[in-house]
Amino acid sequence: MARPKPPVFDKKKIVAENRRARFEYSIETVYEAGLALTGTEVKSLRFGEGSIAESYADIQNGGVWLINANIPEFTHGNRHNHEPKRPRKLLLHEREVNKLHGAVAREGMTLVPLTVYFNARGRAKVELALAKGRKAHDKREHIKEREWKKEAGRLLRDRG
Numbered sequence: 001m002a003r004p005k006p007p008v009f010d011k012k013k014i015v016a017e018n019r020r021a022r023f024e025y026s027i028e029t030v031y032e033a034g035l036a037l038t039g040t041e042v043k044s045l046r047f048g049e050g051s052i053a054e055s056y057a058d059i060q061n062g063g064v065w066l067i068n069a070n071i072p073e074f075t076h077g078n079r080h081n082h083e084p085k086r087p088r089k090l091l092l093h094e095r096e097v098n099k100l101h102g103a104v105a106r107e108g109m110t111l112v113p114l115t116v117y118f119n120a121r122g123r124a125k126v127e128l129a130l131a132k133g134r135k136a137h138d139k140r141e142h143i144k145e146r147e148w149k150k151e152a153g154r155l156l157r158d159r160g
Helices: 039-046 094-107 136-159
Strands: 011-015 024-035 058-061 063-067 088-091 110-120 124-133
Touching: 024 094, 024 110, 039 110, 058 094, 063 094, 094 110, 094 124
Parallel strands: none
Antiparallel strands: 011 110, 024 088, 024 124, 058 063, 058 110, 063 088, 110 124
C-alpha cells in the first residue's frame, strides 16, 4: 500500500528556510505550529529578515520552544525592540506536544524547523519536522539517489 501524502500547508510568503535540514535529517512527520511573537519581530519578518539555519526546537515546561532562531532587531524600532536570538514559544495543541515529547524522549528524534512563513490569514507559522539525524554513509546514499533521479529524468525527457 502506498504511503499517504503529507499535508500541504497554505504558504503565502516564505520568510526563512532551512534547506540544509532535508539533507542532514531524514524527516518523519511535519507539523505546522504558530509562533508567539512581539510586534517588532513580526515587522522584521514581514521585511523578509530572519534565519533558522542553526535553530532547533526543544520541549520545556510542557511547551515547545524555538531556540537559536535569529530575527534581527527592527530598524525603526524603539527602546522596546526585541532580542534577536531569544527563545520563542511555538503554539501547538497539547496532544501534538505530547506526541512530540514521546518521540523525542523514546526514539531519539529531533525537532527541526524547516520554514518560517506567513499563511493566507497573515499569521506567522513554522513548519516543524520530527526528524532523525543521518550518518555520513546515509548522506552519501541520499546524494546517489538524488543524482540518479535527476539522470533518469534527463534520460526520459530526451527519449520521450
